[in-house]
Amino acid sequence: MQSVILAKLITIVERSRSKLPPQVILWGGTGQAKVVRPIIEDCGSRVVAVFDDTPELPSPFLDVPIYCGQDAFERWLASQRPEETGFCVSIGNPHGRVRLRLHDFLVTHGLSPVGVVHPTAWIAENAVVGPGAQILAGAIVGPEARIGRQCIVNTNASVDHEDILEDGVEVAPGATLCGLVHARVNAWICAGATVLPRITIGADARVGAGAVVTKDVPDGAVVVGVPARQLERERC
Numbered sequence: 001m002q003s004v005i006l007a008k009l010i011t012i013v014e015r016s017r018s019k020l021p022p023q024v025i026l027w028g029g030t031g032q033a034k035v036v037r038p039i040i041e042d043c044g045s046r047v048v049a050v051f052d053d054t055p056e057l058p059s060p061f062l063d064v065p066i067y068c069g070q071d072a073f074e075r076w077l078a079s080q081r082p083e084e085t086g087f088c089v090s091i092g093n094p095h096g097r098v099r100l101r102l103h104d105f106l107v108t109h110g111l112s113p114v115g116v117v118h119p120t121a122w123i124a125e126n127a128v129v130g131p132g133a134q135i136l137a138g139a140i141v142g143p144e145a146r147i148g149r150q151c152i153v154n155t156n157a158s159v160d161h162e163d164i165l166e167d168g169v170e171v172a173p174g175a176t177l178c179g180l181v182h183a184r185v186n187a188w189i190c191a192g193a194t195v196l197p198r199i200t201i202g203a204d205a206r207v208g209a210g211a212v213v214t215k216d217v218p219d220g221a222v223v224v225g226v227p228a229r230q231l232e233r234e235r236c
């Protein structure tokens with residue numbers, strides 16, 4: 001049994017390694033950058049620059065320069081080979097739509113999205129993981145699950161069989177989606193929440209930390225508690 005698990009881990013690492021270009025940039029210069037860099041570099045690539053839209057943000061790494069904004073990116077890119085450069089949008093939620101916008105911007109400039117898969121994550125062979133997704137330490141992606149573009153399945157989160165995560169969704173640390181859950185675009189399932197089988201989480205909805213979701217969540221709603229109840233105010 002252990003050797004089967006080990007073989008699958010090696011397969012996942014090899015799959016990631018073969019896809020990574022020699023150099024990668026990160027867009028987003030705070031905590032998520034610190035999480036993804038070692039995963040990327042363990043796969044044989046090198047993080048060469050960090051970009052962020054916040055002026056004067058210090059680089060998260062002493063050995064990697066940080067630049068501010070899209071103009072600075074375009075100046076930097078002029079001396080690089082885009083076809084040898086990948087990117088990872090290292091910005092967590094609730095910013096899934098920002099990740100999607102930056103993804104399109106960087107693809108337009110010839111860079112390729114890097115899929116980040118931690119070696120301790122387990123992804124079923126018939127699951128589909130979209131471009132630029134991040135599957136972090138201890139996460140599980142079950143059989144026939146479909147993970148969209150720029151999704152994050154965070155540390156120890158579990159996405160079970162046949163779940164659908166549309167683009168930009170984050171399943172935060174320790175959250176559990178039971179089977180056949182559908183999370184629409186930019187939904188955010190916060191730390192330690194549980195979503196029962198066959199539930200739909202609406203676009204841009206937020207499920208609070210520790211909530212247990214027993215019925216569908218409308219678009220833009222914020223739900224908290226056990227069982228989860230919708231907060232009065234809604235988000236667009």
Ligand SMILES: CC(C)(COP(=O)(O)OP(=O)(O)OC[C@H]1O[C@@H](n2cnc3c(N)ncnc32)[C@H](O)[C@@H]1OP(=O)(O)O)[C@@H](O)C(=O)NCCC(=O)NCCS
Pocket residue numbers: 092154172173189190191206207208209210211222223224225231
């Ligand atoms: C769901 C969440 C995003 C809502 O944030 P928000 O819209 O700013 O909500 P507020 O903090 O204004 O709280 C609104 C009310 O809901 C309550 N509430 C907020 N989150 C709650 C939770 N997870 N469980 C129970 N009640 C919660 C607050 O106590 C407050 O109640 P009150 O009006 O009686 O005082 C946030 O509370 C949350 O759960 N964050 C977790 C973030 C996370 O998992 N991050 C992982 C990063 S890797």
